[in-house]
Amino acid sequence: MLSPGQEEHCAPTKEPVKYGELVVLGYNGSLPNGDRGRRKSRFALYKRAKANGVKPSTVHILNTPQASKVISYTHQHSISYTLSRNQTVVVEYSHDKDTDMFQIGRSTEGPIDFVVTDTVSGGGGESEDTPITQSTISRFACRVVCERNPPYTARIYAAGFDSSKNIFLGEKAAKWKNPDGHMDGLTTNGVLVMHPRGGFTEESKPGVWREISVCGDVYTLRETRSAQTRGKLVESESNVLQDGSLVDLCGATLLWRTADGLFHTPTQKHLEALRQELNAARPQCPVGLNTLAFPSMQRCSRALASVPTQEDKQPWVYLACGHVHGYHDWGHRSERDPNAQRECPMCRTVGPYVPLWLGCEPAFYIDTGAPTHAFVPCGHVCSEKSARYWAEIPLPHGTHAFHAACPFCTTQLNLAQKWAKLIFQGPID
Structure with missing residues (x-):
């Protein structure tokens, strides 16, 4: 029975x-x-x-x-x-x-x-x-x-x-x-x-x-x-x-x-295909000229446990301008929080410098578009339309406050700039 x-x-x-x-x-x-x-x-x-x-x-x-x-x-x-x-x-x-x-x-x-x-x-x-x-x-x-x-x-x-x-x-x-x-x-x-x-x-x-x-x-x-x-x-x-x-x-x-x-939502396979497509384009650090690569979906979902190093291929971004680089430790404007104020070597814009992580929870995407935008200040990457959608939603916080947040990590978004369009440099050869 x-x-x-x-x-x-x-x-x-x-x-x-x-x-x-x-x-x-x-x-x-x-x-x-x-x-x-x-x-x-x-x-x-x-x-x-x-x-x-x-x-x-x-x-x-x-x-x-x-x-x-x-x-x-x-x-x-x-x-x-x-x-x-x-x-x-x-x-x-x-x-x-x-x-x-x-x-x-x-x-x-x-x-x-x-x-x-x-x-x-x-x-x-x-x-x-x-x-x-x-x-x-x-x-x-x-x-x-x-x-x-x-x-x-x-x-x-x-x-x-x-x-x-x-x-x-x-x-x-x-x-x-x-x-x-x-x-x-x-x-x-x-x-x-x-x-x-x-x-x-x-x-x-x-x-x-x-x-x-x-x-x-x-x-x-x-x-x-x-x-x-x-x-x-x-x-x-x-x-x-x-x-x-x-x-x-x-x-x-x-x-x-x-x-x-x-x-109608993208699947894990679709997001993995987008990740591989990004990496296949061989984006480069415009300064170090080393090839960058987004980490595996499994590592993205454990992002906080990972500490990128200079040898890592992990892409980093200057959020104020969107220029994507590899990790480097120059351009500090603050000794107390070295990554909070960095000067971009490409355009001299000063702002936060953070690692990029793919958003790998498919349910949060409203379309199947390419991952081209990052939330500010956390650096989670998703499609433009998904970034714009979540940036408009006031989520309850505490007992009476509301603010927009990244759906992948619930970090409160920057009021002045909630997302950044990413600017990749392709391979020079």
Whole structure:
């Protein structure tokens, strides 16, 4: 007899239905210590062998704390809204045969399908063994519910069910009763969503950041992430995820790519072919006249662990002008941070001097164009249209700030110059 997890894959001719993927911003292809188990840089959502979705059913109004505990010990999913010490509203959820539910959060408990930890700007992150201290990501941050039938619509909701199949909104959490009588609320630091205008294409423009409630309604942002007062209901918008939608969990931002969107996205093979094409053109350092070469995709995804040397073929760039060189140690303008202010030998422009790394997470590309532009100040290289797209997106930072960042390492982009067009010198012979 097949186990439930094998049913969907038993027929060799039948491909499992893929709803889409969630990709964490800040990781250039994999986590710093490698992807392991449920903790990885991207998570694919496939149709489950057996539906595990739930939908609201019975509502209980309880006047003693003990009564809510009795409800919580049942085998049904439920959401508890604590209104006061004497009153709790418990909404029970029943099985929904038409949907699959996937849960995302910081907890490593069983109900979490995709474990997400705080992203450290610059491409670092929590390692498997690092204890998380003062994380702002909720242990049970959100859930994505996908319809099991075409068009496989995916919807996002704030909060996830814990090991007891419960979601608890305590006295301090923002919660309310809607005009139609159903309860709703927000999580402590909130789940923010931005749907791009025009999908995830070359013509896309950033949308507006909104907050998603526990029941999936859309609200304008609170004054700060954890403010007690909710924003205004935006009835014209929904919690349906689109290709390119961004989900922010206050500590990590995820990109949603639909199965169809991924079909039109460059593959790892395509990016590798572009890398080989760049190297085949034999770009040279205009001063040392040595041939340059972009490192392997595997090394690019571990960029922070690599320290380029003078003998290395690694390309470096003067970001202020875009002239690509090999590594050298002259032209310093500052003793304290030697690479922060360097004078380009080609044009005498002064600015940061950094190594170039290919962006090798395909999901972040909006086209299949050649890698011609680098983000400033990190030096991650991608296509021009992808660089321009991400440079326009204000990503949440902390509890109330927003700024554009490189999708490959989440380094904040320079306000005055967010990207640089690269100028390579070809071989002289």
